[in-house]
Amino acid sequence: RYRANLFGDISAITQGNRMSVVATLLERRDWHERLLNGSDYPLPGVVPLIPLQALVDWKLLDAAAVDVLRRLRDINVLLYDFVLKRGLQKDGQGFAKPVFETAPFFIRSA
Secondary structure, three states: OOOOOOOOEEEEOOHHEEEEEHHHHHHHHHHHHHHEEOOOOOOOHHHHHOOOHHHOOOOOOOOHOOOOOHHHHOOOOHHHHHHHHHHOOOEOOOHHHOOOOOHHHHHHHH
């Protein structure tokens, strides 16, 4: 009944207290069609809120990406947030591409 109107955004999922949420969202491929990328700006630029090493420790982020992400955060916080979320994986599975292709949602809602 509510399927056409029930969506969630992934804006704040990379904050330090949400690691288990990230893992669950990545595992639940059946939810990906209902998820939308969001930035939660300016929070991605607040360094202590998004502990990249914790994402690595939870095996949700490749350690090789950390240095690049840190440099990117200093240059463009919104791009950093996008690249970080595109790089998240659980057992080799990342978010489906449509999670980041949000234009159809907003066009439909207009």
